[in-house]
Amino acid sequence: MQLLFAAMTLYIGVQFIRFVNSYADPQAAVWVPRPAGVEAFLPISALVALKSWLVSGIFDTIHPEGLVIFLLAMVISLVLKRSFCSWICPIGTLSEGLAMVGRKLFGKNYIFPRWLDYPLRSLKYVLLSFFIVFIFILMDGASAYAFLQIPYNMISDVVMLDFFKNLTIVGMSIIVLLVLLSVVSQNFWCRYLCPYGALMGLIGVFSPMKVRRNANTCISCERCTVACPNQLKVSEAQRVWSPECSGCLNCVKSCPVQGTLELTTSSISSPSPSSRFKFLIITPQRGAIAVVVIWFVAVAAAKLTGHWDTSIPPEIYKVLIPRIDQF
Structure with missing residues (x-):
């Protein structure tokens, strides 16, 4: 299952790069279709879309797939604990792979002492609390809906790609540090820093399973x-x-x-x-069967009901993507 979803993620990534490059080139004769799956990497936008939906009743049409994936991950957590992390999430798969490298190199993965492990584990809940308070308490419904319509949010996936394509020394250093820590300590990112995982873990507590x-x-x-x-x-x-x-x-x-x-x-x-x-x-x-069935049934339902593909027309992307440096 992990390899299946990792392969899907890799395909989506390659397709998304082709999509951005085709719109960034003013001489391009053919525009590559945008893969909706890239929105799975926009959890903050999905949280804002959830707030807007709960208040206004309007399902996000800018990044609908992002909200669908977010809701689907929460449902899976309620049914099968935090299975999204261990069976689907490509970051979780990468973390497990890095931990395997650590065991090959050092014979084992390092376990932090309890006096350090507990404070570190609290970090992901602190990050989660920040997003929950800012989006669900401080941001009103009108502001949430307005945020979804601004140009920055429309191409936030392109902004994310541009960030990784133009990493600064600081950004690169942080990524290298996280990779090294994941080699030494199993699932370092997931265990200590992922607010998404923290939310699914809290929901998983209420799972009957x-x-x-x-x-x-x-x-x-x-x-x-x-x-x-x-x-x-x-x-x-x-x-x-x-x-x-x-x-x-x-x-x-x-x-x-x-x-x-x-x-x-x-x-x-x-x-x-x-x-x-x-x-x-x-x-x-x-x-494995349950995860696959829940996932693809939900995706099929979202596509059939028109809650999967963005409403942003190609003409908007043609205007906004060449101006990526302004965001």
């Missing part, structure tokens, strides 16, 4: 705790409530005793297996 441990069959091998990329002590918990749980199911896959660890809605310690609702138990295979 929890990783549950059957204490009666557990052999206390602690393989589940070792396998957890988020450093949760699964072997000591009856139910994993933590917002750090990403629903990756690494702990379930590592358990040597079948049925001892499961992602499910009900207790797995019942002495009568026939009383359990098997269809409510999510295995890695079922998790």
Whole structure:
């Protein structure tokens, strides 16, 4: 699943660069279509669009796909914990890849001591609080709607690309530092800095799905705790409530005793297996199928109802993109 979504992201990136280049060239004979998927990387615009939608009832037409993806990620979190992070997000996939490089180089990933880990983990919630307060408390509905219509927001995806194409020494240094930290410490960005992940984690707490441990069959091998990329002590918990749980199911896959660890809605310690609702138990295979089905059904529904492609006409892009330096 991770490789599938990573390949999709790579394709969208290449297509988006071609789109921007075709509009930036005044001599271009053919304009390359814009891939709507690029809006998944505009979470702040999606938050503003959500505020505007809740207040005005008008669904954003400038970056509709961004709002759809944001809502879809929240729904997945409510159903399957923070599975968006572990199964879909290309940044999460990249983080896991960098951590694998670290284990190859150093034999393991470094775990920060608790006195440092807890304050660092709070950073993503601080960042989330800033955006929530600014957008949902300080910004009124009219201002949110007006922001969506300004030229900057219309080509905010192009501005984002321009930023990475013209990185300063400071910007490059920060990226290199984050890469190095992700090699040394598994999922550094996701664990300590991602406000998007923080929000999905908080929503995931309310998910009926929890990783549950059957204490009666557990052999206390602690393989589940070792396998957890988020450093949760699964072997000591009856139910994993933590917002750090990403629903990756690494702990379930590592358990040597079948049925001892499961992602499910009900207790797995019942002495009568026939009383359990098997269809409510999510295995890695079922998790993969569920994520793909939810994702593509939602995307298809958004396209069929006209909530996917932007309403910005090509003529606007032809005017705004050559003026990117002004934004």
